[in-house]
Amino acid sequence: MSSTEHLIGRADVNDLEAILSITNTDVDELVHAVEDNADAIFTWNYEKGERPALNKLYEKAKTSQWNGETDLPWETDVDQEQVVLANAAAGAGLDDGMDLTGTGFEHWTDQDWVKMGIESQNWTLSQFLHGEQGALLCTAKIVETVPWIDAKYYAATQVMDEARHVEVFAKYLDTKLSGHYPINSHLKMLLDDIIDDSRWDMTYLGMQIMVEGLALAAFSLAHQTTPDPLLKQLLRYVMSDEARHVAFGVLSLKEYYAELSQAEIRERQEFAFEAAVRMRDRFLQQEVWERMGIEPRKVLPLVMASPQRALFQQMLFTKIVPNCKKLGLLDAGDGWLRQRFGELGVIQFEDWQDTGEEYDAFALSPGAGSDDRRSA
Numbered sequence: 007m008s009s010t011e012h013l014i015g016r017a018d019v020n021d022l023e024a025i026l027s028i029t030n031t032d033v034d035e036l037v038h039a040v041e042d043n044a045d046a047i048f049t050w051n052y053e054k055g056e057r058p059a060l061n062k063l064y065e066k067a068k069t070s071q072w073n074g075e076t077d078l079p080w081e082t083d084v085d086q087e088q089v090v091l092a093n094a095a096a097g098a099g100l101d102d103g104m105d106l107t108g109t110g111f112e113h114w115t116d117q118d119w120v121k122m123g124i125e126s127q128n129w130t131l132s133q134f135l136h137g138e139q140g141a142l143l144c145t146a147k148i149v150e151t152v153p154w155i156d157a158k159y160y161a162a163t164q165v166m167d168e169a170r171h172v173e174v175f176a177k178y179l180d181t182k183l184s185g186h187y188p189i190n191s192h193l194k195m196l197l198d199d200i201i202d203d204s205r206w207d208m209t210y211l212g213m214q215i216m217v218e219g220l221a222l223a224a225f226s227l228a229h230q231t232t233p234d235p236l237l238k239q240l241l242r243y244v245m246s247d248e249a250r251h252v253a254f255g256v257l258s259l260k261e262y263y264a265e266l267s268q269a270e271i272r273e274r275q276e277f278a279f280e281a282a283v284r285m286r287d288r289f290l291q292q293e294v295w296e297r298m299g300i301e302p303r304k305v306l307p308l309v310m311a312s313p314q315r316a317l318f319q320q321m322l323f324t325k326i327v328p329n330c331k332k333l334g335l336l337d338a339g340d341g342w343l344r345q346r347f348g349e350l351g352v353i354q355f356e357d358w359q360d361t362g363e364e365y366d367a368f369a370l371s372p373g374a375g376s377d378d379r380r381s382a
């Protein structure tokens with residue numbers, strides 16, 4: 007059993023100095039290699055439908071494919087400044103209602119805040135893009151490593167979905183926004199840890215349950231709030247796929263975890279906690295403040311104390327916590343993960359709907375042609 011310090015490199019999850027000490031030092035690298043340490047598994051049992059829930063998901067995926075080039079309204083003009091102003095008007099203002107006294111940027115003009123908002127859009131979409139590539143690689147790995155044919159079939163459809171997600175986020179960034187950011191170091195560390203692990207179920211836990219569970223919640227929030235009709239529709243389409251992906255994780259691990267020992271379950275609890283902390287750290291978007299010429303350690307204590315921020319951070323866990331509960335990870339052993347999620351302030355979502363069946367509610371209209379879909 008590991009201590010918090012051993013798992014995440016610090017004893018206090020809110021230790022800002024420790025969070026900021028992790029930075030991306032390879033911002034100019036073009037490729038990044040990670041050992042994936044796993045055996046590729048053949049199965050000679052081709053019995054389709056032995057796992058009916060996975061088979062149903064696979065059949066659903068086959069008829070839910072969309073085309074990122076032709077199904078989205080790419081002709082839409084995106085005015086980033088107007089998006090920032092509309093978000094500020096709908097929320098707590100350009101400065102998000104923070105008390106800036108003594109921070110060195112209490113004299114920022116509206117123009118400075120608009121610039122910050124635009125950088126924040128560039129950063130957010132860049133991290134979505136990098137996370138999508140992580141999903142593409144992880145799911146390709148699952149095709150190789152999972153021992154069940156129904157899961158290999160389903161994972162193959164997810165590989166195609168993730169290629170499409172990488173494609174549309176990259177196109178949106180290139181043609182509608184005004185700059186890219188390299189991958190955030192906390193996200194990179196998490197993706198590396200997921201790929202590096204030799205156990206096939208850890209890929210699912212890290213990606214389908216944690217990263218995609220958070221993505222589904224983050225995309226839902228952005229979908230509800232963005233005034234840009236192109237991004238709104240793009241996210242709606244991506245979410246219809248992500249809900250299936252999270253269901254794939256829940257349905258697969260539910261069966262597998264029933265066979266594991268207490269000690270093995272504890273390792274899964276610890277991995278889920280580490281992933282939760284890494285994802286929370288990444289949302290501090292330290293690189294945006296740096297690009298704006300502000301020392302992150304000066305402003306982030308204010309950001310961390312802001313009620314809007316706390317609420318946003320909690321909402322990111324609305325899918326993860328009920329899914330961990332459904333998998334038995336919250337209460338196994340001495341309730342170790344329940345206690346950790348309590349410390350992170352997210353345990354209150356434990357009885358929200360899990361994502362095992364929720365994908366039907368996220369589906370685009372069944373059998374619709376492109377014209378219908380464009381108004382989805």
Ligand SMILES: [Fe+2]
Pocket residue numbers: 138141167168171248
């Ligand atoms: Fe995706």
Ligand SMILES: [Fe+2]
Pocket residue numbers: 141168218247248251
């Ligand atoms: Fe996904």
